[in-house]
Amino acid sequence: MVLILGRRLNREDLGVRDSPATKRKVFEMDPKSLTGHEYFDFSSGSSHAENILQIFNEFRDSRLFTDVIICVEGKEFPCHRAVLSACSSYFRAMFCNDHRESREMLVEINGILAEAMECFLQYVYTGKVKITTENVQYLFETSSLFQISVLRDACAKFLEEQLDPCNCLGIQRFADTHSLKTLFTKCKTFALQTFEDVSQHEEFLELDKDELIDYICSDELVI
Numbered sequence: 001m002v003l004i005l006g007r008r009l010n011r012e013d014l015g016v017r018d019s020p021a022t023k024r025k026v027f028e029m030d031p032k033s034l035t036g037h038e039y040f041d042f043s044s045g046s047s048h049a050e051n052i053l054q055i056f057n058e059f060r061d062s063r064l065f066t067d068v069i070i071c072v073e074g075k076e077f078p079c080h081r082a083v084l085s086a087c088s089s090y091f092r093a094m095f096c097n098d099h100r101e102s103r104e105m106l107v108e109i110n111g112i113l114a115e116a117m118e119c120f121l122q123y124v125y126t127g128k129v130k131i132t133t134e135n136v137q138y139l140f141e142t143s144s145l146f147q148i149s150v151l152r153d154a155c156a157k158f159l160e161e162q163l164d165p166c167n168c169l170g171i172q173r174f175a176d177t178h179s180l181k182t183l184f185t186k187c188k189t190f191a192l193q194t195f196e197d198v199s200q201h202e203e204f205l206e207l208d209k210d211e212l213i214d215y216i217c218s219d220e221l222v223i
Contacts, residue, residue, distance in 0.1 A: 050127070056083055057125035068095075069106045075114040076106075077121060087124045090146040116142040123151055131158045137174070144178065156183050163190045165197035169204065192220045 059065050059080070066078035084091035094101045101107045109117070116138040123129040131139060131154060140155035159171050160183055172187035174180075191198050192215065198204055207215070215221060 053125060053127065056080060060121075060125060067105075070117065071106055071108040072112060072117040073114040075117075077117055079121065083124060088146045088148060112142050112145060113138050120146065120148075120151075123148070131155060133162060136162075140178070156180050159183060160186055163187065165191075165194045166201045167203065168194070168198060169201075169207065189220065191215065192218055193222045195221055195223055 060078060063078045066080055068079050068081050068084070070077040070079055070084075081091070081095045085095050086092075093099075094107070096102070115135065119129050119135055119139050120142050129139070129151070136155050136158055140152060140159075143149075143151035143155065156175075159174070163171065163186070168187050168191045172184055172191065175184035175187055195215065
């Protein structure tokens with residue numbers, strides 16, 4: 001049996017005194033007749049989180065409820081500490097511990113480009129970002145700094161898909177610098193298989209003696 005409690009107001013002093021609560025029967029359900037559960041677990045799915053993020057992004061654009069300003073190369077980015085902390089362990093450590101930045105409205109970050117911060121925030125607030133040949137390097141380095149492994153891996157995957165005789169050696173050096181073993185191996189394999197074409201490009205001239213010997217002596221070299 002489901003009941004709703006209602007109240008009847010006294011007319012002589014409406015809004016001041018209530019008469020005793022009255023019970024009004026809505027409908028009855030016999031538990032014996034129920035074939036399923038007596039409750040329903042409702043979920044709106046991933047759209048719920050997406051809608052909330054979209055609204056937070058609108059708040060960011062209008063500076064509504066923003067509680068921190070990230071400054072990069074003199075450009076200011078109003079943000080929400082909670083959103084940054086939820087996405088990045090870098091910001092979570094910065095804002096949740098007793099660091100100076102946790103109490104300051106303006107936080108300056110060095111070592112990255114303003115364009116990179118713009119792309120990073122787009123990803124944080126929407127879950128989407130356009131990776132291009134122009135921004136992939138600084139976007140990778142920014143996602144590494146802020147410890148966003150998913151975005152970092154996406155940049156590495158993009159570089160893998162861009163392999164060409166004109167750039168494979170440069171990407172290989174980049175992979176070596178950032179300890180991307182899988183990407184490094186694929187770059188080297190690609191270079192060995194297209195070695196004749198690779199040798200016609202400027203990056204080939206930048207190989208040092210040991211690197212050149214390593215390629216020439218490889219059993220996988222195709223010439």
